[in-house]
Amino acid sequence: MAIAFAAAAAILIAINLLSIIIAGWRMVRTGTPAPPVMERSPVSIVVPSNGIEPFTTETLARAFALDWPQYELIFCVASPRDPVIAEMRKAMAAHPAVHARILTGEDRISANPKLNNCVKGWKAARHDWVVLADSNVLMPRDYVAHLMAGRRKNTGLVCSTPIGARPQGFWAEVECMFLNTQQARWQYAGEAVGFGFAQGKSMLWFKPLLDGNGGIEALANEIAEDAAATKLVNRLGYKVHLVSSPFDQPLGRRSRHEVWSRQARWARLRRVTFPLFFAPEVLLGALPPLLFAVTAAILFGVNAYAVAAAVTAAIYLPELALGLAKGWRVSFLSLPAIIVRDVMLPLVWIRSWGSGAFVWRGNAMTIGTKDCELEEAV
Incomplete structure (x- = not known):
């Protein structure tokens, strides 16, 4: 079980790093x-x-x-x-x-x-x-x-x-x-x-x-x-x-x-239009590999804090480097903003699977499980 958790964490970290490398190569x-x-x-x-x-x-x-x-x-x-x-x-x-x-x-x-x-x-x-x-x-x-x-x-x-x-x-x-x-x-x-x-x-x-x-x-x-x-x-x-x-x-x-x-709203739109591509989004961000890695560390009996720090660095440092390399917004608030984002990611993913109403550009809209409706303008 410990090996399985460690392998899952390693795979997610590798996929995350690979996506950064590919995107960095693709964009100027x-x-x-x-x-x-x-x-x-x-x-x-x-x-x-x-x-x-x-x-x-x-x-x-x-x-x-x-x-x-x-x-x-x-x-x-x-x-x-x-x-x-x-x-x-x-x-x-x-x-x-x-x-x-x-x-x-x-x-x-x-x-x-x-x-x-x-x-x-x-x-x-x-x-x-x-x-x-x-x-x-x-x-x-x-x-x-x-x-x-x-x-x-x-x-x-x-x-x-x-x-x-x-x-x-x-x-x-x-x-x-x-x-x-x-x-x-x-x-x-x-x-x-x-x-x-x-x-x-x-x-x-x-x-x-x-x-x-x-x-x-x-x-x-x-x-x-x-x-x-x-x-x-x-x-x-x-x-x-x-x-x-x-x-x-x-x-x-x-x-x-x-x-x-x-x-x-965007998550619900992706879930409705591309459900098979949207489903794995729950594995994005630092929380899933961090959870797997810390669980593996506890089962192996190694220092879980050191493992958590290593995983966090492996996820966030390349991401911040990508932002700097491409001239995007990177400031002293970027790291805490990324952490908050990654806490929100699974919550947004869970919320997307339900129906919901919202106002978009002055229009009340409802996105259900399979369809969407535009109501009267508000």
Whole structure:
């Protein structure tokens, strides 16, 4: 029994280290210029928005300052009374050379409010290449070039995970540790070995491909548009690929409740859409290998404290090194934030297996065991 526990701990530590090595090899440091792109076709960028966020002014300014020969911005807002529209108009007035439009209204094609908000923008896009970009992505000047450079011969979709940046307060630091060295790391490691999953923050589509296979309405087949995109692309025989350097998402201040509810929502979405891939997530983080290793140490009669310290170092030091190597957020709060994250991971996993209601962008939603519902806006 002691040998079995020790072996389980060693396997989990090895898998954790391997994922860090693969992700580190797959990604380049934040701020690295995009690889050269020969094809510089016109691009439509569809940005669904809802309300003013802490960094709205900056993210809008970045969207109007992209280094790409020809692109259009299509801002999609569900309510014509949304205050973010005034901010968009200010940005448009300050950058008259960039073709931009604001479209209001909502097409209820799914239980996903963001997808419903995107429909009008997708249909209005004038170009064959379309980017669906969340409003809180901090686009670098070579944003489009990074996405275009991510294409390969078998690519059906190019995406980027969000990298948490500019946290204010401890719980925003915790969210950085969820987003960066946890979720982004595993997503890039998975893509590198052939299991690419779409990420809805930034998605580059070849419009004729999606239009020829059900159109944007096909993304309503799952509650999460990125899950539907992954399944559609794979069904067509293509792959989801990621950019070489993922884009920042400035966080600002986060509360404990916000971090918990966001992670619980994402976990429930993963559980509903990809249950077989989601089930092993309970083994992620430091707690499972730490529990196995300490149990083995007690059974072997060796110093359990020394074993616990060794396991903790083997898990956390490479993870922090990955963050430093890629230019991500690492501070004196990062280690306690990682520990809190790893305590939350199994609790979030357990919570995800039940039904639950939450408010997403002003919409009440319920995620059950097999389906999801969008209720009346609140």
